[in-house]
Amino acid sequence: MAPKSIATLPLLLLGVLLLVQCQTPSSPGPDAIIAAASRRGLVDVRSVVPGVVVDLRYATPGNVAGRPLYPGDMPCLIERRTGQQLAQAARELASHGYRIKIWDAYRPPQSHLALWKAVPNGNYVSAPSVTLSMHCAGAAVDMTLVDANGRELKMPTEFDHFSPKAAADYTGGDPEVAANVAVLQQAMRRAGFSTMKTEWWHFWNPSATPHVAIPSDALGIVLPLHVRTIPNHRASR
Numbered sequence: 001m002a003p004k005s006i007a008t009l010p011l012l013l014l015g016v017l018l019l020v021q022c023q024t025p026s027s028p029g030p031d032a033i034i035a036a037a038s039r040r041g042l043v044d045v046r047s048v049v050p051g052v053v054v055d056l057r058y059a060t061p062g063n064v065a066g067r068p069l070y071p072g073d074m075p076c077l078i079e080r081r082t083g084q085q086l087a088q089a090a091r092e093l094a095s096h097g098y099r100i101k102i103w104d105a106y107r108p109p110q111s112h113l114a115l116w117k118a119v120p121n122g123n124y125v126s127a128p129s130v131t132l133s134m135h136c137a138g139a140a141v142d143m144t145l146v147d148a149n150g151r152e153l154k155m156p157t158e159f160d161h162f163s164p165k166a167a168a169d170y171t172g173g174d175p176e177v178a179a180n181v182a183v184l185q186q187a188m189r190r191a192g193f194s195t196m197k198t199e200w201w202h203f204w205n206p207s208a209t210p211h212v213a214i215p216s217d218a219l220g221i222v223l224p225l226h227v228r229t230i231p232n233h234r235a236s237r
């Protein structure tokens with residue numbers, strides 16, 4: 001009896017593993033997420049901003065948290081009016097020969113909470129106990145500029161480089177960096193965006209309403225995170 005039980009043990013384990021795998025929710029895919037997002041006032045950035053380059057860093061482990069904060073097939077979503085304003089900025093930047101490259105736009109509140117845990121510094125990440133980021137309402141964007149060949153322009157720092165060097169009013173000694181950050185900041189301000197003193201790459205839209213976070217489950221997004229409840233749903237900055 002005992003040898004037979006031992007022989008069936010691997011089969012039993014395989015069955016349990018398959019059962020667990022079947023119960024793990026899978027992503028509905030970008031098209032279904034985009035359709036659900038449209039019902040909540042968000043649009044796919046690629047559909048509104050011509051020539052945009054999308055490189056969502058929080059969909060990969062290549063970010064400050066060192067792990068994906070949302071799914072690898074996450075579409076780049078933005079609040080509808082904010083997307084129109086971003087398209088306006090893109091047209092101005094195109095006159096300089098530049099295109100927009102986006103690192104983050106809509107960020108699920110749970111992902112923001114995970115980012116806060118990685119960077120618990122209110123100078124750079126909104127403290128969830130006080131307010132969520134405007135990213136959570138789809139009304140903020142982290143971005144840089146690329147040239148006609150898709151090469152990133154020289155900027156003050158890399159993305160998510162949390163130090164005084166990342167200030168929007170660059171005061172370093174490199175005239176090329178100063179010119180690049182100035183053309184980006186000016187185009188975004190003219191399109192109605194507000195800037196953030198501590199991060200040259202962050203822009204948010206004060207005219208987007210309402211400033212309320214959109215939960216990921218409302219869009220059918222399956223996150224690679226286990227996060228408890230979100231402390232509030234107000235978003236700012």
Ligand SMILES: [Zn+2]
Pocket residue numbers: 104135140141142201202203
């Ligand atoms: Zn940002």
